[in-house]
Amino acid sequence: MTKLTNLTLASARDGLKAGEFSAVELTQAHIDAMAANKDLNAFITETPELALEQAAASDAKIKSGDAGAMEGLPIGMKDLFCTKDVRTTAASKILDNFIPPYESTVSGNLKKAGAVMLGKTNLDEFAMGSANITSAFGNVKNPWSADAGKDLVPGGSSGGSAAAVAGELCLAATGTDTGGSIRQPASFTGIVGLKPTYGRCSRWGVVAFASSLDQAGPMTKTVRDAAIMLQSMAGYDVHDSTSAPMDLPNFEAALTGDIKGLKIGIPKEYRVDGMPQEIIDLWKKGEDMLKDAGAEIVEVSLPHTKYALATYYIVAPAEASSNLARYDGVRYGHRAEGELKNLDDLYCKTRGQGFGDEVQRRIMIGTYVLSAGYYDAYYAKAQKIRTLISQDFKNAYESCDVILTPTCPSAAFGIGENEDDPVKMYLNDVFTVPTSLAGLPGISVPTGLSEGGLPLGLQLIGRAFDEETLLRTAGVLETAAGFTAKPKMLGA
Amino acid sequence: MSALDKDTVKKIAFLSRLEVPEEKLEPIAQDLSKILDWVEQLSEVDTDGVEAMSSVAEMTLHWRKDEVTSGDQPDLVLKNAPDQDDHCYLVPKVVE
Numbered sequence: 196m197t198k199l200t201n202l203t204l205a206s207a208r209d210g211l212k213a214g215e216f217s218a219v220e221l222t223q224a225h226i227d228a229m230a231a232n233k234d235l236n237a238f239i240t241e242t243p244e245l246a247l248e249q250a251a252a253s254d255a256k257i258k259s260g261d262a263g264a265m266e267g268l269p270i271g272m273k274d275l276f277c278t279k280d281v282r283t284t285a286a287s288k289i290l291d292n293f294i295p296p297y298e299s300t301v302s303g304n305l306k307k308a309g310a311v312m313l314g315k316t317n318l319d320e321f322a323m324g325s326a327n328i329t330s331a332f333g334n335v336k337n338p339w340s341a342d343a344g345k346d347l348v349p350g351g352s353s354g355g356s357a358a359a360v361a362g363e364l365c366l367a368a369t370g371t372d373t374g375g376s377i378r379q380p381a382s383f384t385g386i387v388g389l390k391p392t393y394g395r396c397s398r399w400g401v402v403a404f405a406s407s408l409d410q411a412g413p414m415t416k417t418v419r420d421a422a423i424m425l426q427s428m429a430g431y432d433v434h435d436s437t438s439a440p441m442d443l444p445n446f447e448a449a450l451t452g453d454i455k456g457l458k459i460g461i462p463k464e465y466r467v468d469g470m471p472q473e474i475i476d477l478w479k480k481g482e483d484m485l486k487d488a489g490a491e492i493v494e495v496s497l498p499h500t501k502y503a504l505a506t507y508y509i510v511a512p513a514e515a516s517s518n519l520a521r522y523d524g525v526r527y528g529h530r531a532e533g534e535l536k537n538l539d540d541l542y543c544k545t546r547g548q549g550f551g552d553e554v555q556r557r558i559m560i561g562t563y564v565l566s567a568g569y570y571d572a573y574y575a576k577a578q579k580i581r582t583l584i585s586q587d588f589k590n591a592y593e594s595c596d597v598i599l600t601p602t603c604p605s606a607a608f609g610i611g612e613n614e615d616d617p618v619k620m621y622l623n624d625v626f627t628v629p630t631s632l633a634g635l636p637g638i639s640v641p642t643g644l645s646e647g648g649l650p651l652g653l654q655l656i657g658r659a660f661d662e663e664t665l666l667r668t669a670g671v672l673e674t675a676a677g678f679t680a681k682p683k684m685l686g687a
Numbered sequence: 688m689s690a691l692d693k694d695t696v697k698k699i700a701f702l703s704r705l706e707v708p709e710e711k712l713e714p715i716a717q718d719l720s721k722i723l724d725w726v727e728q729l730s731e732v733d734t735d736g737v738e739a740m741s742s743v744a745e746m747t748l749h750w751r752k753d754e755v756t757s758g759d760q761p762d763l764v765l766k767n768a769p770d771q772d773d774h775c776y777l778v779p780k781v782v783e
Contacts, residue, residue, distance in 0.1 A: 296763040394744050407742050433751075437744045505726040516703065523704075525776050527767030535779045539704065547706030555705055556715070559696070560722055562703040573726070578739035580732050585740060617718055618725050634743025659743075 199224035200363040204268055204420040207366055211257055211267050218257065218267025222250035222311050225269045229313065229364045232338075232684075237359040239274045239332045240282050241314035249311040256309065265427050266309030271359040271368035274315035275322055276302040276411070277400040281312075285402040286320045286330035289522050289529045289549030299400025300432045301369065301411045308427035313365050317355030320551045321519065322376055322404045325623040327354025328610065329553040337384060337607050338362035338682040342648050347607040350380030350623075356414045357384040363685060367415040367424050371401060373408045374507050375603075375627025378639040378654055381414055382602035385641040385650030385680065387669070388414045389421040390627075392660045393634035394439035396425075397432030405514035406437075408507075408631050418640065418670045422446035425662065441660065449663035450670040455489035457668065460595030464500040465626060467604070474601050474651065477643045481599055481653040484675035485668065495591040495598065499583045503629040506584065508621060509564050509577035510632070516561025519554070522546060556617065585633040588656075597668045598656040600626050602639040606649035626654060636662050638669045641678040650680065690720045 199221050202210065210216055226243045246269060253267035277283045277295035284290045298306070306312070319329040326348035327335040335354040337347035338361045349358040353370030357380035360368050370377035372390035381388025389412045396411040403409060413424035426446050432438045461482060466475070486492050524530035524545030531544035550558065564573035591598065604625060613620050630637040636659070639652035653672065657665030691699075693712045696719065700707040707715065761774045770777040 293767055296766050394746075436748050437742065437746075439744070439746070440749070499732070502729055502732055505729050508722065509726055509729075520704075524769060525778055528769075530769035538778055538781050541779055542704040543701070543706040546704050550705070555703075555707070556718060556722075558703045558705065559699045559715070560719060563691075563699050563719070563723075566699070566702060572730075575739050576729055576732075576734060577726075578741060579734035579737040580729055582737050582740040583732070583734070585743065616721065618721055632743075 200228050203416045204366050204423050207268055218250040218253040222246050222269045225313055225365055232362055232364060235336045235358045235362055236333050237316055237335055237355045237364055238314040239284055239317050242281055242312060246311050246313050253309050263309030267311060268366055269311040269313050271316040271356055271365040272302055272312050273318055273353055273356050273369050273371060275318060275371050275402045278302050286318045286332055288331040293528050300397035301428050305427050316359055316368055319352035320554050322352040322371055322373060323553050323557055324351040325379060325620055327351040329551055331551060334610055338684050339649055341683040346610045348610050350383035352376040353380050357381055360386050360414050367413060367420055369411060370414045371409055371411050373404050374631050375624040377412050377414060378602050378627045378637055379623055381639040382652030383607040386414060386416055387418055387421050387640055389638045391425060391662055392636045394437055395429045397435040397438045399432055399434035403518040405511040407514060408511060418666060418673045419450055422450060422666050444663050446662060446666055449667050451667055452671060454668055454671045457490045458595040459485050459490045459492050460495035460591050460598040461492060462495050462497045462598060464497050465600045470604060473645055477651050478601050481642055484672060488671045493595050495595055497587040497591055499587050500629055502580050503584055503632055504621060504625055506577045506580045507628045507632060509573050512557040512561035513565050513574050516558045519558055581632050584629055588633045588635060592658050596664055600654045602626060602652040602654040606645040606651055630656050635659055636665050638665055640669050640672050642676040644680055691716045
């Protein structure tokens with residue numbers, strides 16, 4: 196018998212249906228894998244008992260023919276989704292004792308579809324980071340670390356989810372993406388990460404970072420799995436006024452494998468200075484694979500690309516400073532200990548103790564760019580450039596259907612590297628941020644290995660609410676790339 | 688132009704309601720200045736006549752009936768409160 200932890204969502208779904216194994220067996224196999232790989236620190240809170248209970252209920256449903264679309268499939272839940280009666284921390288000390296009395300829409304949708312939750316995965320504090328080194332619950336280790344001979348970051352902010360999927364501790368996991376937090380860790384760990392169109396998945400019950408950018412999505416082993424999981428996560432929600440009131444297409448049915456005649460745009464501005472040759476080569480390879488499959492390659496121009504990152508680092512902190520004002524030590528979460536002189540003292544001490552350095556840095560940047568005298572020079576200016584960036588994509592989609600770019604400018608780097616300078620760390624998101632600012636769907640597909648033997652992904656970007664074409668193209672790229680490498684730690 | 692000094696950081700920290708220890712003011716001033724210097728590049732973009740974008744969701748908000756759809760659950764609302772009494776949040780004395 197194949198190892199149950201080797202399965203994909205699709206193959207596990209089929210195996211459960213055919214009665215080859217039970218949901219309890221499948222879940223137990225993953226609980227064992229979690230216990231054996233605690234050094235990855237992929238989970239903040241593990242919920243094995245709850246998972247086995249859910250799995251037993253799933254087995255009963257499968258038997259009685261009431262199985263949901265993800266019935267009995269064990270997944271990880273990024274610890275940014277509020278889960279009823281299960282601690283939800285956002286990887287912050289300020290929420291380390293927070294037990295939500297309600298369920299986020301996305302995690303609730305997955306529950307309804309029958310998915311089994313193994314636990315809450317680690318992340319950068321409040322999803323602010325690109326290396327999963329800002330979590331109050333410790334760094335996450337990339338499962339590919341043994342391949343590099345040193346501890347690597349898994350990327351971030353959804354680093355725990357990425358490590359858990361790549362390390363085969365769960366079949367799939369949820370992520371959230373504000374500027375690349377699904378796609379960049381997917382690229383660093385050799386898995387598929389899909390950020391849907393803004394509005395596709397409800398943000399209700401997801402701890403907010405930057406509300407005009409935050410979007411939940413699946414992190415999976417295959418493109419088919421991404422389609423399956425998105426189907427269960429997405430949909431209109433009356434509780435989120437920015438969720439799209441649209442019917443969902445059948446995403447899995449979009450994977451026809453046929454992209455003949457499709458126009459793939461290559462944005463010339465993404466050829467940034469100092470881009471490593473292996474990234475350039477991989478990008479070209481991806482282009483050739485899609486061309487060989489019958490697509491037409493066209494050059495497109497996204498002229499404001501070089502301003503996207505700076506725009507993002509004004510817009511996102513501005514929204515964060517406002518969103519995170521709710522952590523006041525009064526209603527929930529951490530409250531400062533000791534003598535408190537007055538209410539301001541309570542706020543300042545609680546927040547000073549509760550938030551980590553990167554979160555404090557972003558709150559202060561956001562506060563500054565929104566403050567009197569600077570609002571127009573920074574925030575309003577950035578919002579205008581965001582319009583131009585969004586317009587760039589609209590213009591590009593007049594001559595193409597999908598855009599192909601690298602996901603990241605490098606493979607995973609070592610824990611401790613790039614930490615001396617915040618701007619250097621921000622550069623990780625140079626290729627993913629523009630998509631986020633424009634609200635478009637993007638997917639990272641593992642496409643090759645670096646010279647050092649580490650996974651590299653390519654990013655495909657689609658039109659708004661056209662995840663179908665995006666997934667179809669991603670499926671073709673995945674097949675052509677034939678990425679089957681696995682981290683050494685799995686003994687492959 | 689965007690170099691922040693310690694006093695400005697102190698002011699921003701208070702606006703943000705963050706207690707920052709004295710010895711951290713200088714390193715934070717340097718970090719924030721670096722970030723602000725870097726975003727300064729945006730000033731070279733011509734944005735005359737460009738509208739500011741606050742949301743990518745091209746939709747108008749729905750109307751719904753103005754009805755009470757939930758409520759009357761003070762125990763749940765207060766479940767995570769650090770300090771409470773008789774269905775009220777407790778805070779340090781604010782009036783002398």
